[in-house]
Each structure stands twice: as structure tokens, then as C-alpha cells.
Amino acid sequence: MNDLELRIVNAIAAFLVAVLSGLGVGSGGLFVIWLALMGVGATQARGMNLLFFVFSASAAFLFHLKNKRNIDLGLAVYLAAFALLGTVVGGYMGKLIEGDLLRRIFGGLLVLSGCYTLFGKKLGKKG
């Protein structure tokens, strides 16, 4: 694959992942995997994924604002303030915590949550 073809394939993959991101259903894992396939290292992939999310989510946010979607801005600001706090703590504690262990605990919780939403009778009825 030449450079131009590689760029086109990357752009198509990025577009598809960004559509999922714009839907608000999460896409970070997919983009990190794509970057890994392209030979990007894990740490660099994490940083690029965050930057990618900032671009795609900001575009979605502006679209929602323009179209007057019922985003609760007060709630979003409240949540963002605490997320920023967590980011700062995570940024400074990153070197102290075993990332592998955290990732596996987090992964287990996600699998349980996802299966519960997909197959749990209670949530299934909620639609």
C-alpha cells in the first residue's frame, strides 16, 4: 500500500470511528486498535485517541448546540468539573498505579455492564 492509499484507508477508518463517537456510544477502543494495527505504540495511541475524541466530540457538541438538542448544559458543566478533577489526579498518579491491573478491573466492569444492558431483563424492558 502506497502512502496515498494508506492515508485514504486511515481517513475512512477515522471517519467510521468518529461517527460512533458522534453518536455518543464510545469508540475509543476501536480507534486504539486501529492505531495499533498501523504500528502506533500503546502510549502514543492513548494520547492520539484522546485528541481524536476531542475533535469528534467537539464537532458533535457544536452540532447539538446548533440544532438545540436538549443537552443539559448545567449538568454537563457540573460533570465536566469533576472529570477535570479526576484527570488531574490521574495525570499525577499515573506513575504510581499499576496500569495493567486498573485496565483489567475496568475491563471486567465494562463486560458486566455491557452484558447486563444487552441481556438483562430489567434493562431490556426499558428499551
Place this chain on the structure above:
Amino acid sequence: MSSSTKTAKRAIILATVSTLAGFCNSLLGAGGGIFLSLTMGQLLLKGGENGSFSGKTLDRRDILATSQAAMIPGCALSCLIYAQGGLLDTTNFSVFAIPAVIGGGVGAWLLSRIDAKWIARIFAALVTWSGIRMLLV
């Protein structure tokens, strides 16, 4: 439980989960927003009906859009922290930037046009997929 006690309880839970979401995003580079969306869905939607937090009525789509918006500043800060530590190489990012913006806009447009049940299913499938990936990779 009185209405104000319920609201206070929800506020504390959402603050805690948001903090953890920012923490996870900072450490893992992804995934925190998923937990925030799930928690908001559990707390704010009752029996599939619309819910509210600060007076505004929210449906499942609004919750996804609101939680996504809440994650943007934390992720931007994480990018700065990564860049400061030399862990963010933007030299090859240009190829992803424009598709990210266009795709994000298209996804937001689709959000109002896809059945809420399908959004929930896509969301749950991606949550499960992300979890399996985190466990195995």
C-alpha cells in the same frame, strides 16, 4: 426519601463517577465516558421514560450527548498532560483530524434519527467489546 434528598444523592453519585471517568481517561486514554453514560442512564431514566436532573427533561439520546460533552474538557486536559510528558505525537494526526470532525458531526446528526433501542444496543455491544479488549490486550 424526599425529592431533595434523592437529587443530592444523585449529584454525589454523578460527581464520583465523573471524577472516576476523568481518572480512567487520563490513565487509560479511553473508556471513562462509557461508565458515566451508563450511570446517568441508571439514575436519570426510569422505566424507559424520560428523566431529569436539574429541571430539564432528558431522554437516552440527551444523556449520551450530555455525557459526551462533559468528557471533552477532561480529555483536552489529558492531551496537554500527555503532550507535556512527550507522549503525544501529533505529526501524523492531520490525516485523522478532518475525518474526526466530519464523522463526529455525522454521528450527532444520526443520533436524532436512529431508534433509541438501537442506540442502546450499539452502546451495550461497544461497552462489552471495550471491556473484553481491556481484559485481553
